[in-house]
Amino acid sequence: MKKHPLEPLIQQYLAEKDITQGTYDLFKIILDQYVTYLREQNIDFPNTSDIIAFLEWKKSEGCSLRWTNHQIGILKNFYRYLTLNQERLGLTEAYAFDIMQPIKREILNHNEFKPTLSTEQAKQLLLFCKERRQTRSQYRDYAIVYLMLTTGVRSIEVRRAKRKDLKQVKQQLVLYIQGKGKTAADAYVKIPEGLEQAINDYLILRQDNNPFLFTGHSRNHPTPYLSRSFVIKMFKQLMKDAGLEETQVTAHGLRHTAATINLRRGGSLESTRQLLRHTHVSTTMIYAHHVTQMMDEPENEIECLILNDMTPKKEV
Template sequence: MDTGKEITNIQPTLRNPQTDVNTLSLPLDQNSLNAMFEDFVKLIDASPNTIRTYSISLRQWFKYLRENQITQPSMDTVFEYRDALRAAGKKETTVQNYIIAVKQFFKWTEARQLYPNIAKYVKSEKLSRNFKKDYLTSKQAKKVLATIDRSTLTGKRDYAMLVLMLTMGLRTIEVVRANVEDIRNVGDNTVLYVQGKGHQDKDDLVRMPEHVETAVREYLSVRKCDDLAQPLFTSTSNRNKNGRMTTRSIRGIVKKIFRKAGLDSPRLTAHSTRHTAATLSLLNGATPIETQHLLRHRNLQTTEIYAHNIDASKNPASQDVDRALFS
């Protein structure tokens, strides 16, 4: 069977989607699904990571159809699938990603006249406007940095790495990918070129404050780094000495430093350093757009969550009620 022809020759009339859905069936054999998915991803203008996410998500959707022997899914099927994901204990972000993939897939099938868009009116999961991790106050951040013993090579590395994350808002994967040669001059400023989330190149840059640059260059000097292509931060363990660090090792180092400073909370992780940079940026006068550029958020709405939470914490209404009741 020519799988490509099988898919191409499905030409339903879409004037009445509800009628069409009763006369069409999606190919559920693996070869047909693979061909359909390959055709689908060709039209997605996205990074390999995004395409991989779609692949994983859609695999779950077709698995659900097979397990329930559904060959003619309808809008109710999508609702039931969403409920099944929730019942299975999937995180709200996971449910959202799975449903978004289904919505994009059926948007494509309708455009190609392969199958009606049965997911058009299905809403994605509503996510909380709060982040899952906490941030450090400026006082806590100073305490954390002060606990690091900077007399050793490891201490100099940890200090430089942590002050960079707290100040410049880098993700752990961005720290892992950074090389010495990524520190460059732009105008009258020192910057670090960053390979951001979902990017294939180091096409973002973040200004490096003088204190951060001094800490990083002190570490590199003691490390005796003379190869600019080397990782910016390297392992000091015997198993991977001078090798590139992993996101797991960085998360472990940051967590250990937090605990040493007396900040042992499951809501405080390496990603909290990024939240700290965002929050302290806004608290100290940066505009939401400036903070968006610092964190390299694609959408300003993501940055505005920080501003929303700061405004909510400053709301004096509860204090007014308190004075009315107890003054």
């Protein structure tokens, strides 16, 4: 395969950056995806409109606004490096102008609540995944959906999970997880009996020494763990096949679903905070506000009062 002109520049850029291994991996993933896109589009020397097209394509693939901003930030950093080091690196004048300069990060609305599944829809998704199981991948998908719906773990925590992270604590099976921004699996979630069975059913079918709890099973799967894009596409297809595509719920939406279902069943704000492992209860408050708004029906109450007042009274 023909090497793209940006590939050696990316290698040098990353080699010169003083960053942690986790940050290095994130930068490499995004820059590799960008170069793959350029190669597939036969673009050797991209301009600003090409980058915009790349970002729009990633959105259409299911990338969140937060992840899009990560991509913008990393591409800005990379192209600033090329512009500042154009002469030192012996680059053409095409790199003298920073093509990322006109592109701005999008504003995140932290109070905007993303779509969630109702209890009935969550059951529909779980039963669909269970009943269709035939291949290892389908057993894996069922276990992943079950895990995310009942414990509220993030997709990145699912992807990082390893077999050794499943441990017995006082007769309770738990999964130690490496949370967002963490460098070690130092928190855990409890595994219900049904979920334990789903995970065991999947692991029995595994004939490999892969340390990760969940992995890809196609012959050409590039890594021993599941990539973010793989999980996005997998979940998008699951929702379509289960007849839930119109809900627009993403993989991360299962975490929101777990929180709202816990509150609807009467769980306290504190138990929901612990379920989601939020540091501050204020972060969890958005779920409480959402559930309260959904359960409170002032519009219907107002309608009933108006119509009742308009109902002719019987003569005594």
